[in-house]
Amino acid sequence: MTETDFFLSDFNTSKASIGSVTWKTPSNIALVKYWGKQEPQIPENTSISFTLDACFTLTTLEYKLKNLTVTERSRSDNDENEISTPLNHQDYSFEIYFEGEKKDDFKPKIQKFFERIVQYVPFLKAYDFVIKSRNSFPHSSGIASSASGMSALALCIVSLERSLSGVEMTEEYFNKKASFLARLGSGSACRSIEGELIVWGNHTKIKGSSNLFGVKFPYKVHENFKNYHDTILLVDEGEKQVSSTVGHQLMYNHPFAQQRFQQANDNISKISEVLQNGNLKQFVEIVESEALSLHAMMMTSNPYFILMKPNTLKIINKIWEYRGVTKSNICFTLDAGANVHVLFPEAEKETVNNFIINELIQFCQENHYICDRIGHGAKRLSNI
Incomplete structure (x- = not known):
């Protein structure tokens, strides 16, 4: 798959004018490390990681169409063909809460993330978002909090896309697009969508591997590495x-x-x-x-x-x-x-x-x- 496979062209915002979605997304620990990258978030070398379980981020994305009144909200619920608000907003609208506290210092990273992914999810500017997130582990202490955090947000966004899209989305495509978007927020985040072993980066010895998203280790894993x-x-x-x-x-x-x-x-x-x-x-x-x-x-x-x-x-x-x-x-x-x-x-x-x-x-x-x-x-x- 290439970048063009992740562009969204057919969607209708009236299908999801207001609501929320929550994902619990694990961190991961790389066995072979990724260190060094090219733009846009392309790894200099292939990496492989164990997906974790107890170390996770819980993220809720609340969304509401911009300028949506009560009357418009009611009308959009009953008319799937009506787009409630135009897609010509210039700015991203979002607030961030981490561990129950408003975190404006997180905004620049999310702003940059939105700027990177908007071409693939063009509905972003049509909504007001509230992002509420918490970790099961200490933030910024050497456990991959950006991996679990950005992957959780990416999954929420692709879940919203699934509701808006006029095209059926398979689980395989859903996971790949979530991984693809997560990578643009934090490279290692693309390895936190699935488990148990995830490979990121093109490699001749790993079938299906890609620089654009993480893939499940494609070969049978020995019993020694189970659990x-x-x-x-x-x-x-x-x-x-x-x-x-x-x-x-x-x-x-x-x-x-x-x-x-x-x-x-x-x-x-x-x-x-x-x-x-x-x-x-x-x-x-x-x-x-x-x-x-x-x-x-x-x-x-x-x-x-x-x-x-x-x-x-x-x-x-x-x-x-x-x-x-x-x-x-x-x-x-x-x-x-x-x-x-x-x-x-x-x-x-x-x-x-x-x-x-x-x-x-x-x-x-x-x-x-x-x-x-x-x-x-x-x-x-x-x-x-």
Whole structure:
């Protein structure tokens, strides 16, 4: 599919003049990292991620046609052929509430998102929107809040499109368009529409892969990776030192950028085989190498940043010590922050959980951590 497949030409705003829609959308954790992009939100390398379950964003999009009076509202409910308001509004109209509080500082990002996607969903300017969102995890602390947040908003918008469109929309097209739009808000958001393993970025070894949207890993996954666990150790629940957007920009003219992109694409080939053959030892090697490579890029950029905290390193060393003694398949990965994602197979759930409680949570901020596992993707909680 190409960009032209996502243009909307046949729609009628009178079919949905006022209402709301709610989506619960998970975050994701990349196993092979995406770091560096071209415009418009095209990845420099392919990535693959586990979709999470307990870490999610809950977003409600309330919508009302602009200048819609009570009389017009009643009339539009009874006359599907009448368009209640013209599509010539110059400005986007929206308010944002996060965790129950009005967040005007979020507006520039949403404004930019709307500007990027309006050519694909031209009804945006016809509505007044209220966006209400909350996370099940700390915002901007190294868990992919933009991934779950932007994907939830994209799903709400495509749900509205489905109500307005004169063309039947299949579930496959719905998911691809939601992923396509989400990508234009936050690259990793395109990997939060479905589960359990999602690939984003063209790659010769991944059938159907695309730079434009995420796709489900197309091959049979070995039983070793079913119900995989991710316990997230919250080392630092504060704001990240540097945003992901700035981090990606640091890859421009980075002295090791091209080598990094090649490394990531090579690791996609390797992890694709591992996910099919069940080699947990090689999985550990790839995932940890990817995590450290991501942080190495930040430490060698200009300007440079160290996103890990002392307790991040203590946790990593504890995991290495434990694995050396027990031969466990526990491993870690990191997003662009200090928090540690501890990954382990279902078969080791009891022993690794005991290790985490007894040895690792002491390094978390106020002993906070989140027990998560692979999830199955976003869920709609209300209908338009």
